[in-house]
Amino acid sequence: MDKTMTQQEKQEAYNAWFIAEVDKGLADVEAGNVLTDAEARQEMDDFMAKLHQKYGQKAA
Numbered sequence: 001m002d003k004t005m006t007q008q009e010k011q012e013a014y015n016a017w018f019i020a021e022v023d024k025g026l027a028d029v030e031a032g033n034v035l036t037d038a039e040a041r042q043e044m045d046d047f048m049a050k051l052h053q054k055y056g057q058k059a060a
Contacts, residue, residue: 005013028034035043051059 048060
């Protein structure tokens with residue numbers, strides 16, 4: 001039987017997911033898996049160029 005989650009259950013599930021995502025990010029930082037500012041900017045520029053190419057300049 002499919003049980004609908006209460007608002008409290010949804011909030012608890014979200015909180016658990018959020019904490020797990022933060023922990024993964026912190027583990028990446030501790031392991032040195034980070035981008036420089038220039039690398040991050042280049043990734044964003046590349047992403048936006050692909051988005052604009054696919055959907056036009058009004059995208060994003």
